[in-house]
Amino acid sequence: MKSLLNSIKLNKMNIIKALCGFSIAISLSGCVIGRQMAGADFNQEEFSKYREAKISELRYQKAKELETKLNNTSPVKPEIQLSLNKAMLDKIGRQYINSTGWIDNVTSYVIKNMKTELNYGSALMTFSILAYNEKYNVNVDLLMDCIIGFEFKNEELLLQLEPFNITPIAKAGGLLSTTEDLIERMVQKNLGSMSTSYPPFKFPVNIKKEYILQSSKMSVRDKINMDIESLEKKVDYTINVTDISIFEDVVQVGLNLTKVEVR
């Protein structure tokens, strides 16, 4: 999500940059030079196919990594195995639909849709986002496919979104309508390299939990009258995330119980 927001920030920066820096140039000298100056002078079909090829390669690599992992690790199951199906991931994704945010005080966005696709070794997420800049009256409709990667590093679980197949549709009013093509190219190019510019989302690997085993009281009025009371106890335990594997139908998380303390 952080990466996503950063991407939108980048998107906005480029929109603003494009609008401020090149609107004069475009009006004076036409779109081609403006694109070149913005670094956005590329063949969109080449770009699109290049990204598609990259994702095909990445999807294959991730599946290969999964195969290697399955071959190299013992078939012993973790102490606790949590499996989430695609419907669950979609339910999580749906929490974001229609949520709105702000890139700056004049640029808002709304997440219109979010979908998940699971493959062996990788997950794909498709975001549909509408960003709107009030000042310049520019709308950018973004359809962004991202591949999700997980990595364990320094007691943290890193989640990174690698976007591909970015389809921006800019709608600028008035004089700025000539910049629509430029804005789209800028967004496409910069979001394409988002993962190299922004750090991944980090989660702790150790989950500390506590629960209280309630005290109980019972009265026995039988052959012997007695009151019996068990004492309240606090149990602290730590769950360690040891593995995340993505399969075609489920995401499996391996967990081990590393510490149990009773107080």
Added chain:
Amino acid sequence: MRKLFYLALLSTLASCGGLELPKVEESKQNIDKFTIQYVELKRQLALKIGNKKQNEDVSVLIKTSVINNMMDKFANSSTNDVKMNFLQTNEIYSESKSTFGISYKNYVSIDNGMMDLNLKKVRMESNDNNKIIGLLELEGKGKVRVSGKYLAVPVSAEPEVIIYLNDQFNFETKTVNGKVYLAPEKKNVMLKTKISIKLLEWSVPFYKEVPLDVAEIIKPLELPMASQSEIYFPMPAKQFGESRLEFIPLGIELFSTSLSSTKDYLKINTNVNFKPKQQ
């Protein structure tokens, strides 16, 4: 003049921009190559891994040894897990006698007494019939104050009492606020109570089995599955400010939860609903 200046400037800068991209044909070849490789690998993986499809949103597989390790820690954490308070109980034992035509009754009553019980064992054993059997063992030794009459003479003593419970019961699952608990099903387990009473020359053989509802003794145990009653979703901040994100609490409701077991594992299948929470 100004237009010419801009054109010259732009032409100079233009050489710096652009992306080096492979040709469409080259990318298409790569797409075909990696797609074919992926499809083949996917076939092999599907054979190796088998069908992992699950109908429920979340499935949790827990080794019974993990739960038993937790329960062992729990049982071994102290020796005074349960407090037992004996209350006045009249005539726990009595016998009517007659000597030389005179009738009388020997009897003994409990006045009071307190003792601690040690939870020696609480464990679970699952089997292939989807029954999760719990084992409970409690023991304790202490003293109670007793009084009564023997040969019409008032007597009192403070004999030793031995309490022992070792019984089986079944566990069931309960879901409360997004958490899954193992809870004992209602069942009477027998608390064996032995008091060695000796009043003057009278030895009273007192042994009783007191039924206790195990669901009253053992409260539900939360299963360690990293579940929460609520989760804080990182959402875009609704107002513009320094923070681009805000964390919104969402309640978690589990429904259609089922429990099954094999010899070494417990399996919990459940579905999840997220519910907005009042802030």
